Amino acid sequence: MTGALLQVDGLTAGYGAAPVLHDVGLTVQPGEIVAVLGANGAGKTTLLRTLSGLVRSSGGRVLFDGADLAGTKVEHLVRRGIAHVPEGRGVVTELTVDENLRLGGLWRRDRADARKALDEVYELFPPLAQRRTFAGHQLSGGERQMLALGRALVGRPRLLLLDEPSLGLAPKVTGQIMALLRDLRERTGLAVLLVEQNVRSALSIADEGVVLALGRVVARNKASVLRDDADLRHAYLGF
Amino acid sequence: MDRFIYLTFDGLSRGLVYAAFALALVLIWRAARIVNFAQGSMAVAAVYVAYSVTNATGSYWLGFVVALLAGLLLGVLVERVVMRFVDHSSPLNGVVVALGLVLVLQGTLGIIYGNEYQPVETPFSRDAFEVGGIAMLSRYDLFVFAAVGTVVVVLTLLFTRTAIGLRMRAAAFAPDVSRLLGVSVGGMLTLGWALAAAVGSLAGMLVVPTELGVHPTAMDVVFVSAFTAAVVGGLDSPIGAVVGGLIVGLLLSYVSGYIDVTVAPMAILALLVLVLLGKPGGLFSSSKARVA
Structure with missing residues (x-):
C-alpha cells in the first residue's frame, strides 16, 4: 500500500435495502485533487455521505491516512482532518456569517490557531468580511459557497470532500472557486475529493478523475486522459 | 384606576411565570421539534421533590435549588430514555408519547404523594405594597420578576455569547451539517431538554404556591396558558414566548378582574383561536414554525 491519504476499496452502501454504490474504489494522494464525475443519480453525493458516515456502508473499507474509518462517528471526522462540505452548501442560514465560521473551529483545542484560521478565511474571501453580521439566508449563492468552503478551512483539514460547489452558480463564480481550490492545494497541500456535474470545470483542476455510472466506477484515470477520451465523454459525461 | 394598576401588576407577575413556562416549551420545540405536553407534569414532579426536601429540612431555598436540579435530571432522563427513541416520521408521535408520559408521571406522583392538594409556602409575603393608597405588587411578585428576569438574561447570554449556545442553535437548525x-x-439535544425542564420546574415552583397548592395535576391549567403564550409568540421565538406570556398574563388578569374568573379560560381559548386564524405562525415566528 502506498502512502495514500484516502484509500477506498469495495465500498457498497445505500439507503434501505437497495444499494446505491457497488464496489466503489478510489484513492486520493496527499495534495491531490480527485474529481468524481457522473450523471444525476450516479451515486456521487451518496459516495461522499458514505465516506463521512452520514450514510452507513454495508461493505468495503475506507482508510484515511492508513487508519480504518469504520466506526468513526460523524462528529469525530473533522478531528481526523476531513471536512465535508455538503451539497446545497450547508450554510446554517439562521446563523450569521461569523457564527457559521466560528462553528467550523469550535471543535479545535488550539483556540489561537482557530482564531487565526478564521482571520485567514476573511482575508481569502473579502465579501464575507464585509458581511460578518449578515444571516446566512441574506447571502448570494456564491457567497454561501464561499462561506461553506471557508468554514471547512477554519478546521484546517487535510482532505476536503466537496459536493457540487458549482451548483446554481454563475460560470465566473465557479471559475473563481476552482482557481481557489487549486491555489489552496499549492499553498497548503490540501487534498480534495470533488464531486461535480460540471465536468469541464472539475477536470480543469483535477489530477485524477473517477467516473461513476449507476453506482459503479466505470473509469478511473488521469484527468487529462479523461478529458481527451471522446467515447467516455459521450457515453457518461454528456459532452 | 387603582384597580387597573393592581390588575396590571398582577397580570405581569402571572405573565412572567407563563413566559418562563412558554420558554421551556420553545427550547424543546427549537431543539427537537416536539411540543412537550409533559412539561407540566415534569414541573409538578420537581415541585413535589422541593416539597419533600423543604418539609424534611425546613429550608425553602434548599428545596428550590433541589427542584431545579431535579428538573435538569428529569429532562435528561426523559430525552435519553424516552424521546430519543420516538420515531419522527410523524409530528404526532412525539405528542402521543409526551401525553403518555403525563399519565405515567401523574399516576406515579398520585401513588407517592396522594391526590389531594397540599399547600406550599412562599418564601416572601404575597401581601401587596401600597403606594399612595394603591395596592401594587408584593414581595413575592418582585421575586417572580427577578427569577424570570434572571432566566431570560442567562438564556440569552448562553445562546448568543457562548460556544455551547452556538452549538445548540446550529444543532437545532442543521443537525447533519453540525455533526460534520x-x-x-x-448531546446538545439532551442539554436542551435538561435546560427546558429546569426552566419549567422554576415556573412550577413560582406558580404552584400562588394557586391551590401542589397536586399531580397542578400544572394542567398553567400548561394551557403557557402553551397559548408559546403559540402566540410563534413557538420558535424565545422573545415571542416572553411577550406571549405577558399578553396571556395580562389578559387573564383583566378578564378575571373586570368580568369574572370563570370567563378567563374562555378568553385564553379565544386568544389562541384568534392568533391561529389571523397569524398562524405566531406574532414572532421567524420561519415555518408549525407543521401540524
Whole structure:
C-alpha cells in the first residue's frame, strides 16, 4: 500500500435495502485533487455521505491516512482532518456569517490557531468580511459557497470532500472557486475529493478523475486522459 | 384606576411565570421539534421533590435549588430514555408519547404523594405594597420578576455569547451539517431538554404556591396558558414566548378582574383561536414554525 491519504476499496452502501454504490474504489494522494464525475443519480453525493458516515456502508473499507474509518462517528471526522462540505452548501442560514465560521473551529483545542484560521478565511474571501453580521439566508449563492468552503478551512483539514460547489452558480463564480481550490492545494497541500456535474470545470483542476455510472466506477484515470477520451465523454459525461 | 394598576401588576407577575413556562416549551420545540405536553407534569414532579426536601429540612431555598436540579435530571432522563427513541416520521408521535408520559408521571406522583392538594409556602409575603393608597405588587411578585428576569438574561447570554449556545442553535437548525463540523448533536439535544425542564420546574415552583397548592395535576391549567403564550409568540421565538406570556398574563388578569374568573379560560381559548386564524405562525415566528 502506498502512502495514500484516502484509500477506498469495495465500498457498497445505500439507503434501505437497495444499494446505491457497488464496489466503489478510489484513492486520493496527499495534495491531490480527485474529481468524481457522473450523471444525476450516479451515486456521487451518496459516495461522499458514505465516506463521512452520514450514510452507513454495508461493505468495503475506507482508510484515511492508513487508519480504518469504520466506526468513526460523524462528529469525530473533522478531528481526523476531513471536512465535508455538503451539497446545497450547508450554510446554517439562521446563523450569521461569523457564527457559521466560528462553528467550523469550535471543535479545535488550539483556540489561537482557530482564531487565526478564521482571520485567514476573511482575508481569502473579502465579501464575507464585509458581511460578518449578515444571516446566512441574506447571502448570494456564491457567497454561501464561499462561506461553506471557508468554514471547512477554519478546521484546517487535510482532505476536503466537496459536493457540487458549482451548483446554481454563475460560470465566473465557479471559475473563481476552482482557481481557489487549486491555489489552496499549492499553498497548503490540501487534498480534495470533488464531486461535480460540471465536468469541464472539475477536470480543469483535477489530477485524477473517477467516473461513476449507476453506482459503479466505470473509469478511473488521469484527468487529462479523461478529458481527451471522446467515447467516455459521450457515453457518461454528456459532452 | 387603582384597580387597573393592581390588575396590571398582577397580570405581569402571572405573565412572567407563563413566559418562563412558554420558554421551556420553545427550547424543546427549537431543539427537537416536539411540543412537550409533559412539561407540566415534569414541573409538578420537581415541585413535589422541593416539597419533600423543604418539609424534611425546613429550608425553602434548599428545596428550590433541589427542584431545579431535579428538573435538569428529569429532562435528561426523559430525552435519553424516552424521546430519543420516538420515531419522527410523524409530528404526532412525539405528542402521543409526551401525553403518555403525563399519565405515567401523574399516576406515579398520585401513588407517592396522594391526590389531594397540599399547600406550599412562599418564601416572601404575597401581601401587596401600597403606594399612595394603591395596592401594587408584593414581595413575592418582585421575586417572580427577578427569577424570570434572571432566566431570560442567562438564556440569552448562553445562546448568543457562548460556544455551547452556538452549538445548540446550529444543532437545532442543521443537525447533519453540525455533526460534520464536530458538534455532538445528541448531546446538545439532551442539554436542551435538561435546560427546558429546569426552566419549567422554576415556573412550577413560582406558580404552584400562588394557586391551590401542589397536586399531580397542578400544572394542567398553567400548561394551557403557557402553551397559548408559546403559540402566540410563534413557538420558535424565545422573545415571542416572553411577550406571549405577558399578553396571556395580562389578559387573564383583566378578564378575571373586570368580568369574572370563570370567563378567563374562555378568553385564553379565544386568544389562541384568534392568533391561529389571523397569524398562524405566531406574532414572532421567524420561519415555518408549525407543521401540524
